[in-house]
Amino acid sequence: MRKPDRMNPSANSSLKNNGGDNKLRKGLWSPEEDDKLMSYMMNNGHGCWSDVARNAGLQRCGKSCRLRWINYLRPDLKRGAFSLQEEELIIHFHSLLGNRWSQIAARLPGRTDNEIKNFWNSTIKKRMKNSSSDSSPNASDSSSSDHKDANTGPGLNNSPHEKVPIPFLLDPAPAIQSLILDYMMDPISPLEQSGYTIQSLPQGREIIGEGTQYLGEYGEFGEALVPPLLENISLEEHHLKTESNPYESKANISNLNTFSGDNIDNNFDNLRKTGSTYGGFGVGNFWNNNNNTNHNGEDAKIGEWDLEEFMRDVSSFPFHDFQC
DNA sequence: AAGGAAGCCAACCGCCTTTGG
DNA sequence: GCCAAAGGCGGTTGGCTTCCT
Numbered sequence: 355m356r357k358p359d360r361m362n363p364s365a366n367s368s369l370k371n372n373g374g375d376n377k378l379r380k381g382l383w384s385p386e387e388d389d390k391l392m393s394y395m396m397n398n399g400h401g402c403w404s405d406v407a408r409n410a411g412l413q414r415c416g417k418s419c420r421l422r423w424i425n426y427l428r429p430d431l432k433r434g435a436f437s438l439q440e441e442e443l444i445i446h447f448h449s450l451l452g453n454r455w456s457q458i459a460a461r462l463p464g465r466t467d468n469e470i471k472n473f474w475n476s477t478i479k480k481r482m483k484n485s486s487s488d489s490s491p492n493a494s495d496s497s498s499s500d501h502k503d504a505n506t507g508p509g510l511n512n513s514p515h516e517k518v519p520i521p522f523l524l525d526p527a528p529a530i531q532s533l534i535l536d537y538m539m540d541p542i543s544p545l546e547q548s549g550y551t552i553q554s555l556p557q558g559r560e561i562i563g564e565g566t567q568y569l570g571e572y573g574e575f576g577e578a579l580v581p582p583l584l585e586n587i588s589l590e591e592h593h594l595k596t597e598s599n600p601y602e603s604k605a606n607i608s609n610l611n612t613f614s615g616d617n618i619d620n621n622f623d624n625l626r627k628t629g630s631t632y633g634g635f636g637v638g639n640f641w642n643n644n645n646n647t648n649h650n651g652e653d654a655k656i657g658e659w660d661l662e663e664f665m666r667d668v669s670s671f672p673f674h675d676f677q678c
Numbered sequence: 679a680a681g682g683a684a685g686c687c688a689a690c691c692g693c694c695t696t697t698g699g
Numbered sequence: 700g701c702c703a704a705a706g707g708c709g710g711t712t713g714g715c716t717t718c719c720t
Contacts, residue, residue, distance in 0.1 A: 382688070382714095404705070416705070421689065456708060471709075472687055480685090 379413045383422055387412055391419055392427050425466045432464025436473055
């Protein structure tokens with residue numbers, strides 16, 4: 355059970371003069387405030403959060419109301435400790451998405467970005483740190499070196515034609531590297547043991563499901579593909595959509611219409627923005643998974659980012675679904 | 679039992695993006 | 700195009716709880 359919300363807000367909260375006579379409360383929420391917000395939200399839903407604060411009779415700013423609702427009052431919150439499966443998914447998504455907590459949260463129903471962020475910064479990070487205690491003396495403090503943006507894409511300073519290592523391999527903390535690498539070496543088994551449905555497809559792909567729901571998949575070289583953010587897609591629907599071409603299909607089931615950008619910075623910026631919201635393609639598409647050979651015929655190591663491939667795919671985003 | 683350290687987590691802060699006038 | 704307001708997000712803080720000595 356979650357700890358009861360801390361009481362006695364009057365002792366902790368301060369009042370903020372918002373430039374006028376109306377003073378805005380800050381600090382912990384009282385049960386009365388929660389009741390007001392909850393009942394208002396149940397009756398009216400939220401439109402403009404500033405209006406919510408005003409109309410619900412709360413001396414709070416809209417932002418504060420929004421945060422309280424999202425992180426605590428929302429009825430669909432799961433609460434309670436993270437399960438092993440959730441933990442695995444967090445590690446997995448973090449290796450792909452970096453600190454984009456909201457995007458990770460969007461893939462874990464009932465969990466908030468704040469919750470996941472706290473969980474990561476306390477539990478998981480600590481565990482990784484402990485597991486690295488015997489590693490390289492050069493290891494820097496993982497807490498300060500947390501990879502800010504694992505999926506920011508190839509360091510944008512790199513030459514566009516240069517392959518760059520996948521970002522998490524640049525993380526100076528060996529603990530994080532080894533944990534993620536271990537996970538990537540055999541991502542399927544733990545998932546299978548945890549009760550997820552694994553369906554093998556031709557080309558070595560593995561579809562991960564929970565019950566009948568499609569969660570995501572691993573590609574032929576074990577590269578994890580970020581599952582698209584969909585309201586709900588069943589495995590059956592996914593199969594229908596993937597019959598012709600898995601990568602194309604992933605674009606088909608997503609909404610990439612807003613993707614635009616004619617330079618690398620914009621593309622990656624858009625990738626960051628659309629990567630989950632419009633989901634669908636997964637980073638796996640841009641990794642060298644074409645027989646381990648890049649377009650120059652050079653051997654390409656798994657785990658290296660193929661910028662050229664990425665650019666090719668990106669160029670087709672705005673107007674068409676994926677073209678392979 | 680007391681006090682300090684560490685852990686945990688709700689909430690704030692500041693920045694960026696989006697939206698509407 | 701400009702500006703202001705609102706929304707959204709990740710980083711950080713502060714205080715309560717739990718653990719340890």
